[in-house]
Amino acid sequence: MSSEGAPGDRPAEPARHVDRAGLVIAAGLAALAAVLVWDASKLPATNMYGMGPEAMPVVIAVGLVLLAIGNLFDALRGKLPPRESMDAKPVWLILIGLALLIGIIGFGGGFILATSALFVTTSAAFGRRAVFADTAIALVMTTLIYLAFDKLLTLSLPAGPLERLL
Amino acid sequence: MDTFAALAHGMAVAVQPMNLLYALIGVFLGTAVGVLPGIGPALTVALLLPVTYKLDPGGSLIMFAGIYYGGMYGGSTTAILINTPGESASMATALEGNKMAKAGRGGPALATSAIGSFVAGTIATIGLAFLAPWLVDFAVRFGPEDYFALMCVAFVTVSATFGDSPIRGLTSLFIGLALGLVGIDKLTGQARLAFGIPELLDGVEVTTLAVGLFAVGEALYVASRRHHTEEKLEPVRGSLWMTKEDWRRSWKPWLRGTLFGFPIGALPAGGAEIPTFLSYSTERRLTKHPEEFGKGAIEGVAGPEAANNASAAGTLVPLLTLGLPTSATAAMMLAGFQQYGLNPGPLLFAERPDLVWGLIASLFIANGMLLVLNLPLVGLWVRLLAIPQPWLYAGILVFATMGTIAAKPSVVELSMLAAFGVMGFLMRRFDFPIAPVVIGLILGPIAESQLRRALAISLGDPMVLLQSPMSATLLGIALIALLAPFVLKGLGRFKANED
Numbered sequence: 028m029s030s031e032g033a034p035g036d037r038p039a040e041p042a043r044h045v046d047r048a049g050l051v052i053a054a055g056l057a058a059l060a061a062v063l064v065w066d067a068s069k070l071p072a073t074n075m076y077g078m079g080p081e082a083m084p085v086v087i088a089v090g091l092v093l094l095a096i097g098n099l100f101d102a103l104r105g106k107l108p109p110r111e112s113m114d115a116k117p118v119w120l121i122l123i124g125l126a127l128l129i130g131i132i133g134f135g136g137g138f139i140l141a142t143s144a145l146f147v148t149t150s151a152a153f154g155r156r157a158v159f160a161d162t163a164i165a166l167v168m169t170t171l172i173y174l175a176f177d178k179l180l181t182l183s184l185p186a187g188p189l190e191r192l193l
Numbered sequence: 194m195d196t197f198a199a200l201a202h203g204m205a206v207a208v209q210p211m212n213l214l215y216a217l218i219g220v221f222l223g224t225a226v227g228v229l230p231g232i233g234p235a236l237t238v239a240l241l242l243p244v245t246y247k248l249d250p251g252g253s254l255i256m257f258a259g260i261y262y263g264g265m266y267g268g269s270t271t272a273i274l275i276n277t278p279g280e281s282a283s284m285a286t287a288l289e290g291n292k293m294a295k296a297g298r299g300g301p302a303l304a305t306s307a308i309g310s311f312v313a314g315t316i317a318t319i320g321l322a323f324l325a326p327w328l329v330d331f332a333v334r335f336g337p338e339d340y341f342a343l344m345c346v347a348f349v350t351v352s353a354t355f356g357d358s359p360i361r362g363l364t365s366l367f368i369g370l371a372l373g374l375v376g377i378d379k380l381t382g383q384a385r386l387a388f389g390i391p392e393l394l395d396g397v398e399v400t401t402l403a404v405g406l407f408a409v410g411e412a413l414y415v416a417s418r419r420h421h422t423e424e425k426l427e428p429v430r431g432s433l434w435m436t437k438e439d440w441r442r443s444w445k446p447w448l449r450g451t452l453f454g455f456p457i458g459a460l461p462a463g464g465a466e467i468p469t470f471l472s473y474s475t476e477r478r479l480t481k482h483p484e485e486f487g488k489g490a491i492e493g494v495a496g497p498e499a500a501n502n503a504s505a506a507g508t509l510v511p512l513l514t515l516g517l518p519t520s521a522t523a524a525m526m527l528a529g530f531q532q533y534g535l536n537p538g539p540l541l542f543a544e545r546p547d548l549v550w551g552l553i554a555s556l557f558i559a560n561g562m563l564l565v566l567n568l569p570l571v572g573l574w575v576r577l578l579a580i581p582q583p584w585l586y587a588g589i590l591v592f593a594t595m596g597t598i599a600a601k602p603s604v605v606e607l608s609m610l611a612a613f614g615v616m617g618f619l620m621r622r623f624d625f626p627i628a629p630v631v632i633g634l635i636l637g638p639i640a641e642s643q644l645r646r647a648l649a650i651s652l653g654d655p656m657v658l659l660q661s662p663m664s665a666t667l668l669g670i671a672l673i674a675l676l677a678p679f680v681l682k683g684l685g686r687f688k689a690n691e692d
Contacts (some may be wrong), residue, residue, distance in 0.1 A: 048623065056364065059371060066386050078542065078645045080378040080385060087374065090367045108624040117416035118618070121590070124612040125409070127565070128594060133604040138595075144596060146587040152416045153583035164584075176599065177491040182243075184595075185602045 049102025060088040071142035124148030126171035137187020139169045200322050203550025207558055212255050215248070216555050220562045223263020228574045229585065230271050231415060233262035233506070235521035235631070236407040242400050243596040244528055245423055250533040251548050255555040257529050261522065262314060262559045265505055266567055268572050269306045269498055273299060273601050275426050282329050283501065284466075285473040288485070290495030293428065296489050300433035305443045305491055306498040307567045309434075313451040313499035314496075314560040317506035321513075322553055326542070328514040335538045338647035340515075343669035345639040347461045349674045352629035359678040361625045368616075369633020372397045379638075381644060393604040399528040399635050403521070405610045406627050408593035410617015412586045417618070419582075426578055433568060443495040446476050450499030458507020461519050465504040472496040506556065513537050514547060516639070521628035524635045531635075563595055601665035 067084040101107060124145040131141035146156060155161055162176035173190060176182045184190075206212065215259045222244075226237045241260050243252035264416070272283040273290035286306060293302040299395075313615035316642040335343075352366035375386045376396030386395040435443065453468040477483070486493060511517040516538040518524040530537050535545070541551050566576075580588075597610050620627055651657035 083641045094364045113417040129607045142591045149587035150583040155583040182599050
């Protein structure tokens with residue numbers, strides 16, 4: 028994503044040069060393989076017949092290294108499928124919404140506030156500019172969902188200041 | 194057990210009023226969620242899994258059956274009316290169906306797809322009912338090494354054989370396998386890849402992964418390329434009913450589509466893409482109206498839709514008899530079973546026949562309900578499609594996170610959901626298939642424990658994998674399927690991603 032972050036209507040580039048995003052993917056796969064091996068090496072040795080718990084991570088790590096090499100070749104030859112231009116702003120808006128959701132749940136803000144924050148940011152990401160109207164819609168909708176889960180399905184959703192008023 | 198007696202017993206279970214109600218709710222919810230653009234049957238099942246936590250296993254599996262078929266009906270409605278197939282299996286439907294809708298023949302297109310799905314679903318479910326006991330008899334003789342070999346076949350065929358690129362498909366699979374390692378090892382009780390975080394000891398939830406990859410990933414992807422496409426909803430004009438001519442042109446494609454769909458779905462090759470495209474090209478070759486193809490030929494909707502539904506019922510054969518999911522949707526169904534500590538396979542047929550046969554009988558009932566419900570309610574589904582995009586995706590994300598919040602309201606779980614969402618976005622952007630990740634996560638730990646069990650029985654001798662003729666044959670097939678795409682170009686036509 029990092030190398031393709033520029034917004035705008037750039038047409039898909041003819042992919043014949045070294046693809047930097049592909050290099051990042053290959054490096055990521057190799058890093059994942061390293062984590063698997065490092066974690067497996069910390070498992071105490073077991074003396075049981077056959078395979079211990081440390082064997083399969085190593086097998087998968089070997090596969091990941093081979094695939095990292097395969098992806099590296101594809102990247103060096105510029106053989107990744109063509110990509111369309113992307114607009115990064117709405118992606119960040121939704122990610123901010125998800126971060127708000129996690130933060131509000133983590134600090135005990137409750138279900139209604141958390142999901143309303145996600146609703147409003149996502150709606151804005153898709154081009155809505157009526158933030159106040161959307162906030163009102165979100166609060167009503169998530170309150171109804173909370174009541175339905177709490178009273179009908181008796182599933183408990185995390186409660187915050189708003190939920191305690193209900 | 195005699196199939197007829199077992200099926201009759203299953204029917205008796207399925208027609209209990211509460212179970213009929215569950216089937217109805219499942220069908221209704223499945224269609225309503227499946228009709229939303231960008232939501233395929235796998236995500237539909239993943240989103241609705243938390244809703245069924247509190248039900249008893251029988252009732253909730255019956256509800257799944259309804260959700261499964263309902264999600265597929267919903268998907269084809271979307272494909273016909275806005276040309277955004279929620280899954281690649283609906284691509285052929287979108288090809289001709291959307292042209293029909295543009296020409297004012299949306300009603301007959303929806304009708305032939307609904308009736309064709311009913312015909313195919315019914316025939317394929319009969320096939321399932323008769324094939325399953327036979328396969329169960331066969332599968333009870335499987336040793337752990339045979340199961341391991343069978344899973345290797347499934348791993349290769351879902352990731353490498355039919356994808357655009359075997360390297361990218363296998364990459365997706367191995368990411369799923371790596372995620373499957375997280376948590377406490379069931380044989381020795383040691384924690385792997387938990388990094389001291391207590392929430393990770395239970396492993397990665399399949400629903401969290403699926404909802405993250407499919408729902409959050411899709412929302413991020415659509416948002417990132419919103420400036421490219423404008424979706425246009427075709428109004429349903431004119432009569433909903435098929436003319437005599439439409440019937441005459443539809444019934445053979447329905448049957449041919451079923452013949453393609455069921456056997457290919459039942460093989461551990463998975464995916465409904467191959468039969469739908471085979472059916473499409475066959476109908477194109479056999480039609481008496483070749484000039485209509487590409488402009489809205491009814492055969493091009495009837496055949497692929499029947500193939501799609503028949504193959505969905507077909508994937509239930511390996512799922513129920515062997516515990517082997519061969520599509521993302523089947524992987525979600527397996528997660529549904531596991532939620533109740535049930536493991537599909539020969540033992541489940543012996544121990545809980547009421548549950549398995551109740552489920553199979555419910556498939557017939559769900560199919561019938563859909564036929565009755567879908568056409569009269571088409572106005573309601575169209576209205577769901579008309580929800581403005583900002584609210585639609587905002588609502589999908591609220592619904593998606595709600596499932597995780599209800600199941601495990603922890604910061605770690607929600608962060609994983611967000612991380613899988615980003616992963617799903619990047620995988621879409623760089624064209625990695627998504628279904629293999631889900632299958633790797635759910636099937637990887639099972640394959641590992643079968644392999645370790647086999648090696649423990651053989652006192653660590655790896656030759657056990659080749660000494661069983663079954664296992665040796667299957668491993669040979671897996672090897673051929675792995676090498677085939679590198680040798681033969683062109684298998685990639687059957688794009689194997691599903692969401």
